[in-house]
Amino acid sequence: MWVEGKVIERRDWNDKLFSLFIQADIAPFLPGQFIKVALPIAGKRIGRAYSLVNAPGSATLEILVVAVEQGQLSPALAALSAGDKLEVSARASGFMTLVEIPKCRDLWMLATGTAVGPFVSMLRAGQLWSQCENAVLVYGVRYAHDLAYIDELNTLASQNPSLRLMISVTREAIPGAFNQRITELIATGQLEQAAGLPINTDNSHLVLCGNPDMVSETQQLLLEKGLHKHLKRQPGHITVEKYW
Ligand SMILES: Cc1cc2nc3c(=O)[nH]c(=O)nc-3n(C[C@H](O)[C@H](O)[C@H](O)COP(=O)(O)OP(=O)(O)OC[C@H]3O[C@@H](n4cnc5c(N)ncnc54)[C@H](O)[C@@H]3O)c2cc1C
Ligand SMILES: NC(=O)c1ccc[n+]([C@@H]2O[C@H](COP(=O)([O-])OP(=O)(O)OC[C@H]3O[C@@H](n4cnc5c(N)ncnc54)[C@H](OP(=O)(O)O)[C@@H]3O)[C@@H](O)[C@H]2O)c1
Incomplete structure (x- = not known):
């Protein structure tokens, strides 16, 4: 299931690498999980996985993206700015979390x-x-x-x-x-x-x-x-x- 998201800020680290700060109402998540982000491209919803960088409980979602040459979605994400809309999966997924990783020294x-x-x-x-x-x-x-x-x-x-x-x-x-x-x-x-x-x-x-x-x-x-x-x-x- 998808919910509407809005880019409220972006931070550029270099000309291909950027973070997007997104307002979207998604279910609670665990650090290490990823969301899917989608845009309509040539009449189709193109969605890809992006790990969340923010900690749970923060007001906005944050993702770090590199624009892949010839990629379908990431160059379109690179063109977004504050105020632009996108779609976000209503739930985060993934097992690379501290719940799944065993305790260790x-x-x-x-x-x-x-x-x-x-x-x-x-x-x-x-x-x-x-x-x-x-x-x-x-x-x-x-x-x-x-x-x-x-x-x-x-x-x-x-x-x-x-x-x-x-x-x-x-x-x-x-x-x-x-x-x-x-x-x-x-x-x-x-x-x-x-x-x-x-x-x-x-x-x-x-x-x-x-x-x-x-x-x-x-x-x-x-x-x-x-x-x-x-x-x-x-x-x-x-x-x-x-x-x-
Ligand atoms: C669990 C998970 C978490 C992810 N988290 C992030 C994240 O936090 N940030 C992020 O930028 N990407 C992340 N990705 C990759 C992301 O989902 C997309 O694959 C990526 O943005 C490229 O999508 P695209 O539509 O632009 O390219 P596509 O059109 O899907 O792919 C074009 C080709 O580029 C290659 N490719 C895909 N991703 C990369 C890459 N990063 N570097 C080099 N080649 C690549 C693939 O071989 C693919 O055939 C994650 C993927 C997974 C599975
Ligand atoms: N980073 C950039 O300047 C840049 C610029 C334009 C576009 N992009 C796009 O972004 C995509 C991802 O680039 P990225 O730089 O984020 O990621 P990357 O190509 O995965 O490189 C990140 C690091 O991983 C290393 N690495 C690659 N293969 C490895 C292996 N088999 N074993 C161990 N280490 C390995 C790289 O070393 P090596 O340097 O030895 O490969 C580099 O230090 C590119 O495919 C391109 O589409 C990147």
Whole structure:
């Protein structure tokens, strides 16, 4: 079921990456979940999934979107401005939530691009700390200008020694950031070393979100370390959400 939504604000991070703030009356949701957003395009309703970035209870919904070249919906979303209408699913969906992720000592959140959004929602909601002792957010982007929410994340990390923030910028060298893909950082042990936390079956749960190749290749590396995918009927150490 769809409800009417209205864009009340937008924030541009670069010429392809933006956040939309949307007023819409949807059912309560959990951090990590996504809504569907739709526009009429050539006489058809075109709807796609977007993770919520806001914490539950906030007055407006917030999504972080990258305009995909040749995409059907995302370039149309990029053309919206305050006052424009769109359709929003009446309920959020998805299982990448702290209800589904088991309690653990070290929670690793690995995101590429816009997939940082659901982790920002979890951090804003502040519920992580009943779930784990340490949280590591690894945020991988192509260029420094793709680092949405970076000031807020730096502030959160500086206020909370249990949160470690690791940035990977793959297509330019940036001081304080890694210059390799998340997969390479795991394969070489650099992430564990930088976090001061080993990735193992005793202490770790890893949530992988975003680019489907990153998710598949990282999952393979973790399986080789003896970790397992988390299933309801068989608890494990890996939770995944592929964005395409
Ligand atoms: C659970 C879930 C949550 C999602 N959350 C977000 C989010 O928070 N922000 C966001 O921007 N997107 C998110 N997506 C992706 C989003 O749903 C759309 O797929 C994306 O916006 C492209 O839609 P489109 O209609 O413009 O392109 P389409 O016309 O549907 O696709 C064109 C092609 O682009 C590729 N593609 C799709 N998405 C991407 C991408 N992000 N980067 C590179 N290639 C891509 C696909 O291979 C596809 O064949 C999410 C997807 C899922 C499944
Ligand atoms: N970001 C931009 O400047 C930009 C500009 C215009 C349009 N877009 C559109 O946005 C879409 C998404 O771009 P995005 O930059 O948000 O996401 P992305 O292409 O998924 O890149 C985000 C990060 O994921 C890394 N990555 C890609 N494949 C990986 C793998 N197999 N294993 C580990 N890491 C991997 C990238 O490294 P690498 O750099 O090594 O690939 C990059 O650091 C593009 O397809 C394009 O349509 C993006």
